Every structure is written in C-alpha cells, then in structure tokens.
Amino acid sequence: MAIDDLLDEHEQSEKVRGWLQKNALSLIGGVALGLGLIGGWQWWQKRTQDERSSTSARYAETVKAIGTDLNKAKTSVAGLPVGSEYAALASLQLAKAQVDAGKRDDAIATLRGIKTEDPGIAGTVSQRLARLLTDAGKPKEALQLLADANDAGGLEAKGDAYVALAQHDAAREAYARALTLLDAGSADRRLLELKLTDAGGSPSKPGGKT
Incomplete structure (x- = not known):
C-alpha cells in the first residue's frame, strides 16, 4: 500500500474520531430520547388498555x-x-x-x-328524546331536536310531533317522506301507513301506486 494511501486513511480516521468527539453528547441524547419515546409509548398503550x-x-x-x-x-x-x-x-x-x-x-x-x-348514537338519542318530549306535551321542543332529521325514524317522530300540534298537513308530509325510505317488507311500514291514514293521508303502494 502506498504511503499516500496510508496517510489518507489516517486523516480520514482522525476526521471521524474528531466528529464523534464533537457530537458525542448529541448522539447519546438522541439515543436516550429514542429509548424514552419507545418506553413512553409502551407505558401509554398499557395504561390505555388498563383503562x-x-x-x-x-x-x-x-x-x-x-x-x-x-x-x-x-x-x-x-x-x-x-x-x-x-x-x-x-x-x-x-x-x-x-x-x-x-x-x-x-x-x-x-x-x-x-x-x-358518534352520529348514529346521537341520532338515536334525538329520536327517543323527541318521542318522550312529544308524549310529555312538548312537541315544539321535539321538533327543534328533529330539525335536521332525514331518516325514516326521525321523520316519523317529526310527524308525531306535528300531529300533537294539530298540524296535519306537515304530519302527512313527514310520514309520506318516511315511507319512501322504508323497504316494502319493513316491519315499521304498516304502523307508519296507519299514522299517515289517521293524519288524513293515503299511503302509496311500493312503486308509487295508491
């Protein structure tokens, strides 16, 4: 091996040694931080599981x-x-x-x-609360809860509140819209049709026929 090559290797080794000495604290700190993060994550996972x-x-x-x-x-x-x-x-x-x-x-x-x-749970809560409020003589408050209702259960509860307020046109509209969202074989369909009839409406057959 040539003298020049040996000198180059020696210089490179010295440079590496110098860099390590200069950055030793940073390297040790980085390793410690990494180990701390791993330990903290494991602790958090265990705590979450226990809770x-x-x-x-x-x-x-x-x-x-x-x-x-x-x-x-x-x-x-x-x-x-x-x-x-x-x-x-x-x-x-x-x-x-x-x-x-x-x-x-x-x-x-x-x-x-x-x-x-959870939107699903929130919707269920609103519907059940609205029905109880209507039963308690507070249909206006029930309608406020159901202002954005657009599913069959919510629209039916809305119709019930309108009936309690003697607003039969609005009740018929709510019941009719609810029926369009139910399958022909739905167990809830028959009761909803009866409610629509009692409100002065005429239930449509599946497919749009009366």
Whole structure:
C-alpha cells in the first residue's frame, strides 16, 4: 500500500474520531430520547388498555344494575367516562328501563345528559328524546331536536310531533317522506301507513301506486 494511501486513511480516521468527539453528547441524547419515546409509548398503550378493561367491567356492572336497581344504575352510569360510547349506550339502556318503569321524566333527564360524537348514537338519542318530549306535551321542543332529521325514524317522530300540534298537513308530509325510505317488507311500514291514514293521508303502494 502506498504511503499516500496510508496517510489518507489516517486523516480520514482522525476526521471521524474528531466528529464523534464533537457530537458525542448529541448522539447519546438522541439515543436516550429514542429509548424514552419507545418506553413512553409502551407505558401509554398499557395504561390505555388498563383503562379500557376497567371501563368495560364497570359497563357490565351498570347493565346488570339496570335490570335490578334503577337508582344504583343511575349512579353507575354517572361513573362511566363522560362522552364515551360506554356511557352513551348505558344511558340509552337506562332511559329505556326508566320508561318501562313509568318514569318518563327521569328518562328525559337521562337522555338529555348523553354526550356523544358518534352520529348514529346521537341520532338515536334525538329520536327517543323527541318521542318522550312529544308524549310529555312538548312537541315544539321535539321538533327543534328533529330539525335536521332525514331518516325514516326521525321523520316519523317529526310527524308525531306535528300531529300533537294539530298540524296535519306537515304530519302527512313527514310520514309520506318516511315511507319512501322504508323497504316494502319493513316491519315499521304498516304502523307508519296507519299514522299517515289517521293524519288524513293515503299511503302509496311500493312503486308509487295508491
């Protein structure tokens, strides 16, 4: 090997050694940071899993209480994480049990307290609350809840509120629109047709024939 080549290798080694010495702290800090991030992520995953398991167990206890003790169930629902699907679903079940027990006002309060970002759950809550409000003599408030309703269930609840207000033209329109969204074999279709008839309308046969 030529002397020049040996000198070049020596110079390169010195440059590498110098760079390492100059940047040693940065390298060590970067490795430590990386290890810290990995450890933190693992800790977060374990904590999240533990919280989910704990919430799931509390949800199961709540559902069991709904079938035996409504007061205990109400307290248990309040202990579930606000805004979680567990809390929303448990509240829906609690409200149904309260209605079955003849406690309509309690059910209204339960439904009003539900907070959810799930559009499906939110729609169900609005429909059930609107029906209870109409039954409680508050159809105008029910209509406010259903202002943007465009599904069969929401339109039917809207029609019920209009009937309570003796606004039969609007009720017929809501019922008729709801029927167009139901399949011919839907179990809900017959009741909706009866409501439309009672409101002075004439149900159309599937396919548009009367």
